[in-house]
Amino acid sequence: MNGALKYGLLFIGLLLLQVLILNNILFLGFINPYLYIYFILILPSSVNKDITLLLGFCLGLMVDIFCGSIGCHAFATTLLAYLKPHFQKVFGPREDYETVTPSFRTFGMKEFLQYTIILVFIHQLAYFFAEAFTFTGFFQTLLKAICCAIFTILFIYIIEKLKYKR
Amino acid sequence: MRSLIRFLLKYKTLFFFLFLEILSLVMIVNYNQFQRVHFLSSSNIVxxxxxxxxxxxxxxxxxxxxxxxxxxxxxxxxxxxxxxxxxxxxxxxxxxxxxxxxxxxxxxxxxxxxxxxxxxxxxxxxxxxxxxxxxxxxxxxxxxxxxxxxxxxxxxxxxxxxxxxxxLNSRARINAKIAGKSNVGTVLWTGHDVRYAKLKEVPQYIPVELGDTVKSSANTAVFPEDVMIGTITEIERLNNDFYLIDVKLSVDFSNxxxxxxxxxxxxxxxxxxxxxxxxx
Incomplete structure (x- = not known):
């Protein structure tokens, strides 16, 4: 119960942080970190796959409602939530797979970063192509996705660093 | 029948995933309908x-x-x-x-x-x-x-x-005219630069110059006549006898x-x- 409460607060906290502050950064006019997906990335593997999917969809839809981009974030985040357990199997530790919570400590820094980079890139590509809903201006959309992905990964890296600084 | 149920149960996560993705795509495609649903847009009270x-x-x-x-x-x-x-x-x-x-x-x-x-x-x-x-x-x-x-x-x-x-919305269409001329064109946005929009459907027999101002037309009774939209920065002649004009918007949308x-x-x-x- 304690764990559920903690993740519930994290869900709301990251959502508000995203829509009220991070969405207004607009570095160079269009680059925002999409930090809210950090919630999906660090869900423990003990969480049922269907529940992970549902959480991903709800989180995306909430961000969509605030951004007015109905469906785009939901699409990308559902994809992320579906792929997450598979990549966790690849990059996570071999032993006690059933209970691991992704982080620098449990995965190891290199593996966690690889895991983050791949998933964030997939999410950003899915989001920006869902938003554009066309392949015209392909490179412009690609550039946007790459810039935002780098920014997002940077934010996740800093947060993970701070977590173990103490 | 039993093997069908077993099959569905085995891949239930995949089906659930596909269901949610299709739901999102339907929402993206029917954007305009969903915009009208209050609780899904930012006009909702929360x-x-x-x-x-x-x-x-x-x-x-x-x-x-x-x-x-x-x-x-x-x-x-x-x-x-x-x-x-x-x-x-x-x-x-x-x-x-x-x-x-x-x-x-x-x-x-x-x-x-x-x-x-x-x-x-x-x-x-x-x-x-x-x-x-x-x-x-x-x-x-x-x-x-x-x-x-x-x-x-x-x-x-x-x-x-x-x-x-x-x-600045690729679905927006605003009637406009070039100051001093009576012909009506359409201002729309291509989705890249927040400072510029395009003016289309102005026929080429009208003389147009760089620096001319683009203003609202009273045709649709939405805007009063002659409200500023922007100034012309680039003119391209298309094959179909119409111009494609770049307009620098006068409103600073970022602020x-x-x-x-x-x-x-x-x-x-x-x-x-x-x-x-x-x-x-």
Missing amino acids: VGSLYNLTSKVSNYLSLSSVNQALVEENAELKFQNEKLNFQLDRMRYDTSYVKRNDFAEDKHFIFRTARVVHSFTNMKNNYLTIDKGECDGIQKGMGVINEKGVVGIVCDVSCHFSVVIPI IKYVDVIEFRHKDELEQLERKEDSK
Whole structure:
């Protein structure tokens, strides 16, 4: 119960942080970190796959409602939530797979970063192509996705660093 | 039958995943329908009031630039006042002048000032949320301007908030004309640069020059005539006898705090009359 409460607060906290502050950064006019997906990335593997999917969809839809981009974030985040357990199997530790919570400590820094980079890139590509809903201006959309992905990964890296600084 | 159920259970996560993805895609494709669903747009009360709160804080921080804009608008108004005084003086001597410049025309429009509680400029389909709604007399389809020029059109209203489709939305189409010419074209946005839009459907037999101003046309009774939209920065001649014109927008969408919503008082009357004429 304690764990559920903690993740519930994290869900709301990251959502508000995203829509009220991070969405207004607009570095160079269009680059925002999409930090809210950090919630999906660090869900423990003990969480049922269907529940992970549902959480991903709800989180995306909430961000969509605030951004007015109905469906785009939901699409990308559902994809992320579906792929997450598979990549966790690849990059996570071999032993006690059933209970691991992704982080620098449990995965190891290199593996966690690889895991983050791949998933964030997939999410950003899915989001920006869902938003554009066309392949015209392909490179412009690609550039946007790459810039935002780098920014997002940077934010996740800093947060993970701070977590173990103490 | 049993093996079918076993099959479905084995891949239930995959099916659930596909179901959610298809649901999202349906929402993206039917964007316009879902925009009308209040609880999915930012005119819903929770999202609206949350944005309202944060904009109050950020408004306080940007008081100096708002002040600057007010000073500029003040100067503009003083200038107009001078001009009108001059016209008024002239009318005292020239009694036919009143007939030529229909004096009562301005009363067709009602202006309501609203505060922008949230705005997006980084997406392909941007929009603004403002803090006046149906209860304040705002309705779908009304035009929105600020002191610099045309902002957009109201697309959704709740009691206390409205959502505005600005020019910076790939779904926005705004009737426009080049100052001094009567032909009407359409201003639309291609989704890349927030400072520029395109003007289409202006035929090539009209002479157009760089630096000409693009203004709103009164054709659709959404905006008053001659509200500034922008200036021409590039002209391209297409094969189909029309121009493709780049317009630098006069409104700075990245920094927009207050807008005026325009109500055209006799819109229904006008539409009814035109419909009657069409059906004849």
